[in-house]
Amino acid sequence: MKYFRPKTLDELHLISEQNFTLLVGGTDLIPRYERGQKLPETIIDLKQLPNFTGIKKIGNNIEIGAGTTIEGIKNNNFIIKHFYALWQATTEFGSVQIRNRATIGGNICNASPAGDTLPTLYAFNAKLLLCNKNGNRTIPIEKFIAGPGKTAMKDGEILLTVILPLTSSNSMFYKLGLREAMAISVINFATAYDENELTIAIGAVAPTIIKLSGLEMLYIDQILDKVDRAISPIDDIRATANYRRKALQNMLRFELSKIVKI
């Protein structure tokens, strides 16, 4: 197996002519090989690319380098202040060892319906900056994630930056797992709300995150009804579809009773 660690985007684009697999934290990738998936011929490790890690305020946005670890996000003051639900998601993510390797870009590109940062990124209207040798493009996260493990990534493209428009919305994240820590979410959801707007984004109840906006004028029962019609959960090793529906209704009723009309 060949292993490359480019230090510039030009170097990356030269190597990306070949058949390759991208590696960052490896916390999704390495377990796949341990489970018996064939090893790739070429691995390109993105960790040393410039501006690939770190969190900056640029204009009216917070920009998170795709290679920023979950622990790095958890320890950032901008995130705690402006994107509380994302911060909450990082506190419930894996273990300290996993959080120090796992990256936000890896969580997005892995495109698991249960990925814990995803509902918060949908609720905060995240955009993604992608790049390949032909240039850059920015797309909303909803247009990037296409299904379990499927994204709109083009040939030779990488995810460079996650862009979050600054917001004064309140927000919260909730995760239901089969145990308190190191659990894949059975359900997770994020809400973002102020007097004018309420958005709910829910994970692990459909092939991609389900996002509902414009809910602020509704009563709780109307919101719960809309949610129930929008989701399409399945039975899997963690829970039945029926359990997911009921647990989601109960958890949402509890959380929403703090913020909307009963």
Ligand SMILES: Cc1cc2nc3c(=O)[nH]c(=O)nc-3n(C[C@H](O)[C@H](O)[C@H](O)COP(=O)(O)OP(=O)(O)OC[C@H]3O[C@@H](n4cnc5c(N)ncnc54)[C@H](O)[C@@H]3O)c2cc1C
């Ligand atoms: C023990 C354990 C516990 C876990 N707990 C949680 C949890 O609580 N919540 C949760 O959501 N997940 C959890 N995970 C899953 C995993 O840690 C996350 O999905 C993590 O964010 C993946 O990031 P990574 O940098 O390790 O990705 P990698 O494994 O390096 O990559 C994942 C995939 O994305 C691609 N990729 C990565 N970055 C880029 C990029 N910038 N551009 C293009 N492609 C890219 C890779 O090619 C690969 O296909 C856990 C995993 C383990 C092993």
